[in-house]
Amino acid sequence: MRTLRADARRSREQIVQAAETAFRRYGADASLEAIAKDAGVGSATLHRHFRSRRQLAEAVFQERTEAVAAVADRLKAEREPGPALVHWLRAALEYAVANRGLVMTLLPPSDEDTATKVCGHQILAAAADSLLSAAQAAGAVRADVTVADTLALVNAMSLLAEQDATADVHHLLELAITGIGPSPSGPGSSRPAAGEMPRT
Amino acid sequence: MRTLRADARRSREQIVQAAETAFRRYGADASLEAIAKDAGVGSATLHRHFRSRRQLAEAVFQERTEAVAAVADRLKAEREPGPALVHWLRAALEYAVANRGLVMTLLPPSDEDTATKVCGHQILAAAADSLLSAAQAAGAVRADVTVADTLALVNAMSLLAEQDATADVHHLLELAITGIGPSPSGPGSSRPAAGEMPRT
């Protein structure tokens, strides 16, 4: 895979570009055959370069996923541990809903996929791990929350966004973060505002 | 639709039964053609009775969805408003993850579907509405939580369950309910246990 002949390299790049457009236009279920045609290659060529729909999606989104992971480092330096995690989760969701087809790469890979390549899931899991550990060490996040939980939360909202355009997934993420318990000023409330989980 | 000739009625019933098996076995994407074949009818017959995959799913799951809605009435009578809503959300999620293909009927219907029939979404929305109003009136749930939010939460977790077998969706729902803020005994915590949102 490292040393690709010039024409093969070009085929691959054209496929990825066509796929990017197709995913944006038609979502995760975009026709692979149409992508191959758009790229000006045969469908067999597409399948040689990308054994699965997911591998193609990984190639399309890898760079931007790494950029989101990089945001974690910045937040970790600039914010308190709790807010850093919260901000990053919001950013990750924003990124996921803005890129149709992306969530495919954020789900835990199946067994065959595991061996092959880097995937969006592991890139973001590493980023989340660092933020979550710090937040939990600072006592800003419950100890029973796992890295898998944080990513799964983003994935659940992303999947919903693809299926239900009316859903306010950002609001739902806030609920998951702050809980749906009574607000501080509500009647009968016994739960204060979550100072560690600021709105902005 | 009310007065169906005997043979048509039998066709319809066989299709629904075959679909129930197929959804359980293959999930929401089960082949409609295979369902028709299993039912011993032509695919055109299936399409006459059910104009869309969703309409077929509605027929398969309607009874059980109504049973879940009925649970809401029982909980409303037996529990305090806050716990009643929480328990019902858990029950709804359990029901959704236990029945592959069901979540299709719980998503808000698209415009064409709206006019046609009762759907799982509106059945559960009515049930959730009653519980949520009471819980909010009692101050047990934040005022900015909508009926759509509660159902969307269940739907998001259901969709995730279908895509990610490793996800602990029940744990995620608990997070959404109680928040991922610091636990009462955690260091630096300023948030007490949510008395209105008991674990059981």
Place this chain on the structure above:
DNA sequence: ACCTGAACACCGTTCAAGT
């Protein structure tokens, strides 16, 4: 009125044949 079988337009995967 309701059904069937067939036709249609699509899809992803694979393989033999080319350069």
Place this chain on the structure above:
DNA sequence: ACCTGAACACCGTTCAAGT
């Protein structure tokens, strides 16, 4: 080494023809 075009097995939708 890499590609193409074609073949294969599938899918959902629709329609003409039957009873």
